[in-house]
Amino acid sequence: MYAVAVNVAPIFLLILIGWMTVKVKLFKAEAGDVLSDFVFKIAVPALIFRTLATADFHGASPFKLWLTYFTGVAxxxxxxxxxxxxxxxxxxxxGVIAGISSAFANNIFIGLPLVGRSVGSDGIVAISILLAVHLPIMMIAGTILMENASHKVTGGEKRGTLAVLRQVGRNLVQNPLVIAVVLGLCFNLSGLPMPLVMMTVIDQISAIAGPTALISLGMALTKYPIRGNLRIAVTMTAFKLILLPAxxxxxxxxxxxxxxWTAALVLTSCVPTGINSWLLANRFGIGHSVAASTISISTLFGVLTVSAWAWLLS
Structure with a gap:
């Protein structure tokens, strides 16, 4: 259990440090947004590229990995x-906002650092493959379900599925994570050696991806107070932290x-809810309290459940 604590505790301590820097007014909350952009656009893509560019896949198929994870999500x-x-x-x-809050794991900001510490390079490979499709599938499903729900409730205009897919497709072309996955796989398939200078720079950026992601997440959590719909939020937290990884x-x-790969997927599925559920609620103007409360409550109790799952897997 001590070995588990050594891997899990730093994850949540770094989140707490980020949260405290804003609460004691060392930094403004807006600083967390800049840090998050750096993580999403530079640090994590560098980590994904390096991992996939040098990975040995041992002939493993990504389809079993995707089917495993999204069966749990569904x-x-x-x-x-x-x-x-x-x-x-x-x-x-x-209902749609609650559903996505119960199933949308924070794979980038918590999942990657946790898996990196607990599983190692093979785990990072699994998460990188998952990230290639995770955000697109979750946001496409969430957007389509919310637009259908809004149409049924308010009778407003409903976009077709093809229009949603076109919009998401345009976003994916510019998504740094998707670009990093494609470039990493292409470099891997090319068989070319990576120049030493290039490897050194990428290694240095990759090394700060995990800590920076966790601190920026802690800073961002100050925007998601626990308020309203607490019974729903607590239930969705239980689903997120227990049902999904199970x-x-x-x-x-x-x-x-x-x-x-099993350990990597279970660990990344048991981390707290990601902020994308709140972004979807904000876009459609409903369900803010459910999403925000689930994000904060799941992060608060995540240290216990993540430790429990890590111990069971070990």
């Missing part, structure tokens, strides 16, 4: 949406994933 999202609709008697749009674990064993 079950958890459906459970979150149905419970919110039929147990808590909320309208359809709130489903991923079962699917990984059923599909015969390697121990390293």
């Amino acid at each position: 079950i958890t999202w459906a459970a979150g949406q149905l419970v919110t609709r039929h147990v808590f008697k909320q309208e359809l749009r709130i 489903c991923v674990w079962v699917a990984a064993h059923a599909l015969g994933l390697s121990p390293a």
Whole structure:
């Protein structure tokens, strides 16, 4: 258990440090936005590129990995949406926000550092492959479901699925994570050696990706207070921290994933809710309190559940 604590505790301590820097007014909350941009556009892409450019995939197929993870996501999202609709008697749009809050893991800011510390390079390879499709699939599904829900509730104009896919496709072409995945795989397939100077610079940037991501997340959490719809938020937190990783674990064993990839997927699925659920709520103007409360509560209790899952996997 001590070895687990050594890997997990620094993750949440760095989040706490970031949160405290804003609370004691050492930095303004806006500084976290700049730091997050650096993480998303430079640091994490550098880490993903380096990992995939030098990885040995051992002939493993990414399709089992994707199927494993998104089986868990589908079950958890459906459970979150149905419970919110039929147990808590909320309208359809709130149900969609609750569902995505229960199933959208913070893979970039917490998942990558956690897997890197706990699993190592094989785990980073698995998460990099997951990140290539995670954000697109989650945002496409969330946008389509929210637009359908809004149309049913308010009767407003509904965009077609093709229009949503076109918009997401345009965004993906400019997405730094997707670009890093493509470039890393192309470099890997080329068989070319990476120049020493280039490797040194990329290594130095990659080394700060994890700590910087966690500190910037802590700074961002000051924007997501715990308020309103607490019963829903607590339930979605339980789904996020317990149900999702349990489903991923079962699917990984059923599909015969390697121990390293299984550990990587379970660990990244058990981390707290990502801020994208709040961004979706903000875009459609509803469900802010559910998303914000779930993000903060899941982060608060995440240290316990992440430690428990890490211990079980070890």
